[in-house]
Amino acid sequence: MLIDKIHLTVQGGRGGKGCESYNHRKDHKRVPNGADGGGGGSVIFRASHNAPGFDRLKLKQHLEADSGEHGSSDNKRGSQGKDLIVLVPIGTSIYRRENHLAIRDLQREGEEVIVARGGRGGSGNIGDKTATPGEEGERIEVELEFRILADVFLVGLPGSGKSSLLHRLTRAPVEGKDYPFATRSPVIGVYSYDDYKQINFCELPSIFEGSTDGRGLGTDFLRHLARAKLIIFMVDTTAKFSATEIEGLNALRRIVYEHDPVFRQIPNAAVVNKIDLGKDIGKVQEDLQGSGQIYFLISVKTGEGVESLLKFIQERIEEKGHA
């Protein structure tokens, strides 16, 4: 199972001690010549495609940057402690653990943030200053949360055909399975078109009326929707997990919007799949029209309706200044 929430203690390196020392001159005068200590290194989080998963980070719960070197006599400054650069997956949000305040969302390759600064190095006694010890580095408890960055999320009833659609559009290595809840964690697929444009799709595990009571696979993964540009709510004409297609769609929306009311603002559309099965869809169509939602009747199996769904998705995502 993908770990996507962890907490860590991070600490900047200690500043090096300032040095107290004297040059004993021939005339018996003592001239202070102790140098400053170097500053401690900082802990920096950097987003990278090459970052290991959170499960690896979790093994080292305490991350600390190098201390600065102590100053020494003859005015030799201590060198700066090395920063500790921690690679995290793109899509990581960093919070202060005590109050859950956001420190930063790292969303692009190479984007970084200093999470704990190193302590300042102490002063040496040169120039008649008082020698001081180095400061402690900043220490902070952080929480890291990973959210998938995709444009379009497929949210649907069990067995409605999300994996089949994802595979058809993106060739993602998933396939439709003839049993429900086959997809147990989010799956990503990339749809490329017009030579250089791309749309990232993500299939979330299925939800249904019982999910909010913890049945099926729960609803925790819905938090990945936070940065969705478009949500596709998907049901199918077999209506095995709801009394009717419309009720299925209503249930999906209710669960998603109850999970986080902010998700209401995300553009969305309804998809009723498996129209090849010969069920009379006149009533469904009527209800959908009456409800005012944007909807598509499709068959992933025969391809019917898939083109117009795709066209709609492209337009929506391009409008949002992406792809």
Ligand SMILES: Nc1nc2c(ncn2[C@@H]2O[C@H](COP(=O)(O)OP(=O)(O)OP(=O)(O)O)[C@@H](O)[C@H]2O)c(=O)[nH]1
């Ligand atoms: N007849 C028909 N069957 C379909 C269609 N689309 C998908 N299926 C079948 O429906 C079953 C479920 O499809 P999936 O793509 O696995 O559905 P899912 O929504 O990903 O399901 P889970 O992730 O397991 O909850 C598979 O046996 C598919 O072959 C369709 O358009 N028509």
Ligand SMILES: [Mg+2]
């Ligand atoms: Mg699936």
